[in-house]
Amino acid sequence: MSTERTVVDRLWPEVAAALDDAGILAAYAPEPGAPWLRMNFVTSLDGAATRDGRSGGLGDAADRRIFELLRRQADAVLIGAGTVRDEGYGAMRLSPEAAAWRTTAGLAPQPVLALVSRGLDLDPRSPVFADAPVRPIVYTGAGSSATRRDALGAVADVVVAGAEGDDGVDPARVRRHLETRGLLGVHAEGGPSIFGAFHAAGAVDELCLTIAPTVEAGRAPRIATSPEAAPAGMRLVGLLRAGDELFVRYRRA
Numbered sequence: 001m002s003t004e005r006t007v008v009d010r011l012w013p014e015v016a017a018a019l020d021d022a023g024i025l026a027a028y029a030p031e032p033g034a035p036w037l038r039m040n041f042v043t044s045l046d047g048a049a050t051r052d053g054r055s056g057g058l059g060d061a062a063d064r065r066i067f068e069l070l071r072r073q074a075d076a077v078l079i080g081a082g083t084v085r086d087e088g089y090g091a092m093r094l095s096p097e098a099a100a101w102r103t104t105a106g107l108a109p110q111p112v113l114a115l116v117s118r119g120l121d122l123d124p125r126s127p128v129f130a131d132a133p134v135r136p137i138v139y140t141g142a143g144s145s146a147t148r149r150d151a152l153g154a155v156a157d158v159v160v161a162g163a164e165g166d167d168g169v170d171p172a173r174v175r176r177h178l179e180t181r182g183l184l185g186v187h188a189e190g191g192p193s194i195f196g197a198f199h200a201a202g203a204v205d206e207l208c209l210t211i212a213p214t215v216e217a218g219r220a221p222r223i224a225t226s227p228e229a230a231p232a233g234m235r236l237v238g239l240l241r242a243g244d245e246l247f248v249r250y251r252r253a
């Protein structure tokens, strides 16, 4: 990866060359005073959300840099169980530099990892839980297995956030619970089912999307999927560029 490609310029609303980390964080500063939930994704030009089944093949060093900086601003990082399994997530631990930045900004040194799952096919001994710097939260539906809830309860706060008889979570309930825990800023890393479910429920405020300069074709999924379409307009609030790659920030209209 050449250094050239990790240079990030701001194109809109202001123009600024070669942003440092503080400049990138400023470009993504959350709106003050209100809880927020932001989805972060990478897509190819033709809308693929994965290459060889993972998002990592689409992103590059600049995408990774912005991804890590976005985690910094959040009280909680929300992820679907499918992404945790497919991407092989380990414990989420931000760097000492990021932890110091967070402390100065009035945040806890590490964000809370919040997972969403119906089936709770999650191993309590996996590093996601066993090595977590902060006890994770697992959101699940009322129909999930009590045995699995108990097993995960040893290593995480398991929260039923769905209606009786519904095996899925209600995104609005998840958000309310996060807020009652004081976790007001939520950086969500997908995947497509979680984006679709939270978007359809009106529970997504922002999309921070990396547009990778590649055409993939094939049968990769899109970044949001749900049983029913749920069209909703978005408003552009920021645009960065690293070489041929674009980083767009959209807010719900």
Ligand SMILES: NC(=O)c1ccc[n+]([C@@H]2O[C@H](COP(=O)([O-])OP(=O)(O)OC[C@H]3O[C@@H](n4cnc5c(N)ncnc54)[C@H](OP(=O)(O)O)[C@@H]3O)[C@@H](O)[C@H]2O)c1
Residues within 6 Å of the ligand: 040, 041, 042, 043, 048, 049, 050, 053, 054, 055, 056, 079, 080, 081, 082, 083, 084, 086, 087, 116, 117, 118, 119, 120, 121, 139, 140, 141, 167, 168, 169, 170, 189, 190, 191, 192, 193, 194, 195, 197, 223
């Ligand atoms: N391009 C990108 O930026 C990006 C980002 C993230 C992921 N991805 C890719 O997306 C793929 C994974 O897609 P995915 O849709 O399976 O991932 P996902 O959205 O992370 O996970 C789906 C899982 O989340 C749980 N879930 C979804 N909706 C739920 C609801 N309403 N209530 C309770 N649980 C719910 C279920 O877990 P259980 O099965 O445990 O019940 C479901 O199987 C991977 O290939 C990954 O690499 C791409």
